[in-house]
Amino acid sequence: xxxxxxxxxxxxxxxxxxxxxxxxxxxxxxxxxxxxxxxxxxxxxxxxxxxxxxxxxxxxxxxxxxxxxxxxxxxxxxxxxxxxxxxxxxxxxxxxxxxxxxxxxxxxxxxxxxxxxxxxxxxxxxxxxxxxxxxxxxxxxxxxxxxxxxxxxxxxxxxxxxxxxxxxxxxxxxxxxxxx
Amino acid sequence: xxxxxxxxxxxxxxxxxxxxxxxxxxxxxxxxxxxxxxxxxxxxxxxxxxxxxxxxxxxxxxxxxxxxxxxxxxxxxxxxxxxxxxxxxxxxxxxxxxxxxxxxxxxxxxxxxxxxxxxxxxxxxxxxxxxxxxxxxxxxxxxxxxxxxxxxxxxxxxxxxxxxxxxxxxxxxxxxxx
Numbered sequence: 001x002x003x004x005x006x007x008x009x010x011x012x013x014x015x016x017x018x019x020x021x022x023x024x025x026x027x028x029x030x031x032x033x034x035x036x037x038x039x040x041x042x043x044x045x046x047x048x049x050x051x052x053x054x055x056x057x058x059x060x061x062x063x064x065x066x067x068x069x070x071x072x073x074x075x076x077x078x079x080x081x082x083x084x085x086x087x088x089x090x091x092x093x094x095x096x097x098x099x100x101x102x103x104x105x106x107x108x109x110x111x112x113x114x115x116x117x118x119x120x121x122x123x124x125x126x127x128x129x130x131x132x133x134x135x136x137x138x139x140x141x142x143x144x145x146x147x148x149x150x151x152x153x154x155x156x157x158x159x160x161x162x163x164x165x166x167x168x169x170x171x172x173x174x175x176x177x178x179x180x
Numbered sequence: 181x182x183x184x185x186x187x188x189x190x191x192x193x194x195x196x197x198x199x200x201x202x203x204x205x206x207x208x209x210x211x212x213x214x215x216x217x218x219x220x221x222x223x224x225x226x227x228x229x230x231x232x233x234x235x236x237x238x239x240x241x242x243x244x245x246x247x248x249x250x251x252x253x254x255x256x257x258x259x260x261x262x263x264x265x266x267x268x269x270x271x272x273x274x275x276x277x278x279x280x281x282x283x284x285x286x287x288x289x290x291x292x293x294x295x296x297x298x299x300x301x302x303x304x305x306x307x308x309x310x311x312x313x314x315x316x317x318x319x320x321x322x323x324x325x326x327x328x329x330x331x332x333x334x335x336x337x338x339x340x341x342x343x344x345x346x347x348x349x350x351x352x353x354x355x356x357x358x
Contacts, residue, residue, distance in 0.1 A: 116238070
């Protein structure tokens with residue numbers, strides 16, 4: 001990490017990753033699937049990624065930006081955080097500035113919304129794959145206890161308990177029962 | 181004139197600082213923003229249009245919505261003011277949290293916390309995935325959606341790179357939903 005060239009490498013990789021992720025997904029939670037494949041193992045560890053997703057849904061404000069900040073910081077310090085942030089902000093900003101100026105033209109060209117409509121099912125499938133990997137690697141060795149926690153969380157969210165409370169509770173249960 | 185412009189920007193900045201401190205994510209901020217912005221900054225029609233566009237265009241939802249509202253209130257400078265207000269609270273908070281947590285990566289309690297959190301995070305992802313899959317589906321586009329979903333499962337099963345899968349799905353969407 002002290003090698004200067006390596007830091008430049010990390011920052012470049014962070015920039016491209018977040019640029020790509022923010023061009024191919026429409027909001028924070030939906031970018032998790034793609035981000036997992038791009039970042040885990042290369043830029044951050046599995047545990048850091050889970051912290052990033054968990055905490056970004058717990059803290060107020062945009063999930064996508066918080067994910068970018070956390071992963072950027074974990075991979076490349078403060079400069080990593082700001083590079084990731086910039087890369088996440090660029091695509092929507094440029095697009096919105098474009099749209100507000102040519103709004104009426106774009107509305108007739110429905111291919112943009114068709115593109116996003118086509119993305120949606122693929123993103124959901126990707127998210128299910130990612131959810132399995134996060135579950136398997138994050139708590140696979142905890143056996144039935146992990147399954148119990150997962151099913152309980154799913155039920156709680158199904159019945160509209162706020163996600164941030166479910167995630168914090170699950171984490172605290174982990175601190176009590178799963179810290180070796 | 182400059183005086184009034186300045187007060188518009190200040191109001192925008194304050195509005196988005198508030199909304200982003202009080203709501204956990206993009207979709208959740210819509211309700212709060214509606215109350216604050218409709219009638220004062222933009223009409224209901226403009227707001228509905230902004231929400232529609234935010235859902236359809238790539239990138240973070242909360243940011244896009246903020247920029248639309250900012251544009252309606254104060255043109256291009258309004259866009260950047262709203263952006264600033266939307267970016268500052270979540271990222272500064274996260275910067276502090278990540279800086280603190282990186283010091284504890286090897287602690288046992290943090291490992292326990294992650295082990296406990298991961299089933300819940302997985303559950304959260306599944307719930308969001310389900311909502312995304314269901315949103316705006318009518319019976320007619322249901323079959324096409326299903327085709328794309330099935331193809332995605334196959335592609336991901338064989339470890340095709342996920343950006344390629346998504347790009348392919350988007351292009352298929354352009355062809356199928358025409």
